[in-house]
Amino acid sequence: MKKALLYQKVKNKFVKCTACKQFCLIGDGNTGICGVRQNISGDLYLLVYGKAVAANIDPIEKKPLFHFLPGTKVFSIGTIGCNFGCSFCQNWDISQAAKEFKKKLSKEKRLKDLKLEVTRYGYDLPPEAIVSFCEEKKIPSIAYTYNEPAIFFEYTYDTAILASKAGIRNVYVSNGYASHDAIDKITPYLDAINIDLKSFSDDFYKKTCKARLQPVLDNIKYYHKKGVWVEVTTLVIPGENDSKKELTQIAEFILSVSPSIPWHVSSFSPAYKMKDKMTTSEKKIREAYKIGKEVGLKYVYGGNIWGEDLQSTYCPACNNTLIKRDWGFSKLQTLKRGVCDRCAGRIDGVWA
Ligand code: SF4
Incomplete structure (x- = not known):
């Protein structure tokens, strides 16, 4: 547990958390929406500081980041808790855990024990380690x-x-809801980010994710403006966000920020409260891929699906295959220091 950096004191021992755009107003003893930032006697504390619940060595492509040090490993960590409540969350067992503790303890009128419950979850993994x-x-x-x-x-x-x-280097895999204070503080040390753009409908964000669309759009622009390498992912869910109109709106928005931002259109698997949905078909992923390309994005990728043609990186100028991939793993690299070996065109990304 550690005293938070991002909060403001309000009267009557209330605090306003300024870490994300939910901007929770939190009374003494309570937590914000995420369930891991608790007001203790008028100060805000991060309960999961140094408490990893998952830590793995992954290929960087798994994040997914395709234009950031391809073929290298990344040490991945996460804690419990989340500021969203997505019905289709693929990591719901950890993302929603703190909220479940909070619900249970509130019912039992033991919210003061939340610190104990949350800090019991996960194992000690301090920054130095x-x-x-x-x-x-x-x-x-x-x-x-x-x-x-x-x-x-x-x-x-x-x-x-x-x-x-x-x-x-440091990378975030994010839902794009950090506050500008948080972004301003982390960007000197943040090299890349993959942001989920889950839909282009505010209703979808409200009903399915318990959040709003506009803050995410603003943050994609903001991270890009601040010079962080940005890639965007959309999990394509049958019947929810997969219309041609909506996929085109997403692609056009990314294009308006920069045609160089890679867009990953990933296949959904039934999970959490959306177990009744079908897995996204390959046909739909190919349709989304085509939309991204036709709109004018330079780099579009199909995710959670087999298909070298959907996952490889091509030179936008001469169509030379620069990085071959399948299921996210880089197999062959002909890209040299971010330059196409056939036409010498520059390929956007962080390569060294
Ligand atoms: S959801 Fe969590 S991080 Fe976001 S404002 Fe609320 S307490 Fe802070």
């Missing part, structure tokens, strides 16, 4: 992923500073 491990194993980047990094901001921030000093 993460960075030492990456140095020892020569892992070039750390991903704050599995759940939303903005809600465990202070843990990511301290780790990212240490990592940067050691020459290790």
Whole structure:
């Protein structure tokens, strides 16, 4: 547990959390929506500081980041808790855990025990241990992923500073709801981000994710403007966000920020409260891929699906195959220092 960096004191021992755009107003003893930031006697604390619930070495392509150090490993960590409540969450067992504890303890009128419950979950993994491990194993980047990094901001921030000093890069995998205060603080140490753009409908965000659309759109622009390498992912859910109109709106929005932002259109698998839905068909992913290309995005990828043609990187100028991939793994690289080996065209991304 650690005192939060991002909050303001309000009267009567209330605090306003400023880590994400939910901007929760939290009374003494209570937590915000995410369930892991608790007001204790008028100060805000991050309960999951140094408490990882998942830690793995992954290929960077799994985040997915396709234009960021391809073919390298990334050390991935996450905690419990989330500021969204997506009905289709693929990591719901960890993302929604803190809310479940909170619900149970509130019913039993034992909310004061939340700190105990939450800190029992996960294992000790302080920032120093993460960075030492990456140095020892020569892992070039750390991903704050599995759940939303903005809600465990202070843990990511301290780790990212240490990592940067050691020459290790930092990446977020995010729902795009961090506050501008959080973004301004982390960007000196943040090298790349993959942001979910889950839909282009505010109704979808409200009903299905318990959030709003506009803050996510604003943050995609903001991270890009601040010079962080941005890639965007849309999980295509049958009957929910997969109309031609909506996929075109998403692609056109990304294009308006930059045609160089890679767009990952990923196949959905039934999960959590959407177990009744079908898996997304390959046909639909191919349709979304085509929409992205026709709109004018330079890099579009199909995700959670087999298909080298959908996952490989091509030179936007001469169509030369630069990186072959399948199921997210880079198989062959002919890209040299971000330049096409056939036409010498520059390929957008972070390559070294
Ligand atoms: S991180 Fe977001 S959801 Fe969590 S307490 Fe702060 S404002 Fe609320």
